Amino acid sequence: MSKFFKGALSQKSAFAFYKKYGIYVILALTFLFFAFGNETFLSSKNVLNVARQVSMLGIATVAVTFLMIGGGVDLSIGGQVAITGIAAGRLIAFAGFPWPLAVLAAMLLCLGISIANTYFATKLNIFPMIVTLGTMQILNAMSNVATNGVPIYDMPAGLVNLGQGYLGPIPIPVVVFAVVVAIAWFLLYKTYFGRRVFAIGGNPEAARLSGIDVDKSRYAISAIAGFTISIAAILVLARNSSAQPNPVAQLPFDCMTACVLGGISFGGGDGKLGGAIAGVFIIGMLNNGMLLMGVDPNWQGAIKGLVLIAAVGIDCIQRKPKKVKLRHATK
């Protein structure tokens, strides 16, 4: 009997361990898999490449983390990145704006789109998922119309340096990513604003009745998310040194996958930024590693999907009931 009891306990603590640290175990496994499976994976050139790619995805995921913990979601962030890049590109290439000014204007546009999403969601009382499904379609269409499907080339060197340059040995996007994560962590966990993000995501009605101005907090969250997305957009523009009509179509889904892998609750109000960042690295390494190993790009989405379902699935497994063999007790 006591043996059985012990067994149950250790099984239980294994589950508890997985719940808490599982994401990091998966991260380590992914790393080891590619590190041993492919010799170029750990080459300094590739590591820097992965770091740069991960930075773009990571910055966007920080925005999505804020939105999801606050009980929201944004499917239009891919379109936001596209339209922000195109706006900056057009201002530079066709209107002759100095690039810092063009970048600033484009970032404000992105901020505006994000706030507009929240405006429609709160004022018209539409689910954020539906509002942003709409804006996703609109922004994608506008990106194609504004570029005619042709990228805008020839970005100034100063701007391109942001995406391709280095600060010491470290690529500039990686530095930006680190700063964004640090600020986001501080905002979420150290400020009263962060508390309110968790509060309105966890239980909006209780938050409202506690005297929290829920709408105001939602606008603040979308402003932060929009600003963060605009940073990612400028880095994408700078790295490509051209404004593409649709540079990151998969972005919202990759970000949400990273968040969910990292334990951010889809219902809002729960989750850790560290988990989401680990999720970003998993997605980033999968993208890069599969490419290096020559996995058919058409299959890459399937692998990511399987990893997501497997990782979340283990988390949710419940023990099956056991019938015990016993003498029947007297009635």
Add this chain to the structure above:
Amino acid sequence: MNDVILQTSNLLKEYPGVIALDKISVAFRDGEVHALVGENGAGKSTLIKCLSGAISPDSGIIELGNEAYSSLTSALAKEKGIAVIHQEFNLVPSLSAAENVFLNAKTSPGFIANTKEREKMAAQIFESMGVSLDPSQTVWGMSPANMQLVEIAKAISGNVKILIMDEPTAPLTTNEVSMLFKIVKDLRSRGVAIIYISHRLEELFEIADRVTVMRDGKLVDTKNIEDVTRQSLISMMTGRVLSNVYPERDQKIGDEILRVEDLCGLGVEHVNFSLRKGEVLGFAGLVGAGRSEIMSVLYGAYPKTCGNVYINGQLVEIKSPSDAVANGIGLIPEDRKNHGLFLFQSARWNITIGIIKQLSSYGVVSAKKEQQTAEEYISRFSIKVSSPDQLVLNLSGGNQQKVVIAKAMALGTDIAIFDEPTRGVDVGAKWEIYKRINELAESGKAVIMISSELPELLAMCDRIVVLCERTQNGCVPKERFSQELILSLASGGEEDIYE
């Protein structure tokens, strides 16, 4: 009749820091109403969850007829004829009564669900229960009593042998309760074992055959109902002799703090009252009379359509809960899980969330101030937690309620609105909540108390405002308090509308 149908032996369930079930062995027989009582946190809910397959016990055996299990699943429990009516409704609001009754039942062979036929079958079940309810009506917008009937119909639609009812009378009015009892007695005569959980001890003497008392995860005793009294049950539940159900209060009534003139909103009209410091003002009325509604209008949770609110003689405009909080009004909502608490956060987090800005400097939360505030309120309201970091989800109902009170009072509340503060709370915790309310009044705060339990209002309040059919129908001062008067005002002097 009266064979053991369900039996547990040495059921053990541990949660971090607490033994929820400590080797519980209890037997339930068919054709009996077996009451399960105990304070919040005594382990009743955990036991029921084990019996219905919602959770697995750590060790011990559950015997069903001739089979023994170490744990059950919901599907297995259902297959064996165990049905549960939970305290919270488990209905799909957008579907009809009939579809809810047969939510997971195939009523005819093949793929096609015949709506007409399902409604007819549901109607038959309602008829067998002796109630008239339109099976095609959607649950959305039903009264709590009708929802309860749908729950019961759903539970007995299958081949139910053991029916577990958790606080079935909590949302019901007196007439509805007697209807429920008729249904329960009818099920009993058909040989169903009924496990009946209630905090209303009086009703056990009317409905139960045997009663099992639990305390702190342990089984205290199982007795025939003839062999116990209300008093002996309470002392078994609390482990102490409770002399007084309602604590005493020093009446120190001061100046007027709140005056409400002709307040209307959410369909409630023309409510007038004033409230003094140190006073406890009751709000009585039948379910649906508009008590909670007018209070949420006062609190700014819903817009008012007319009327003026004065605080300390000053006209104030309250357009949102944050305005109310700024004016010193605090609300302890009736639905504490959905409107009062952040279940997946700690007690500390919940207590401080409303004033977290004040505990911050330059936007940064001071962990020290936060901890101090939490500890201060935890001790002031005697909240039983293993540490301030304990998740509110894992607290008992009474302690959750105290967290909600602490959260509201931390906001600097001068006027506290308690909406059904003791609903679903056991005798011991009730007494503590009364005590906290009295202490608030003694310290000069003004209290508004909405309650469906008339004895509680009569004992606690200085005056009682009675609402009837969404308008005010009198305000009774203490010297004229009587159950008859308030009931008659609440029903408007007309026939009982809840026939």
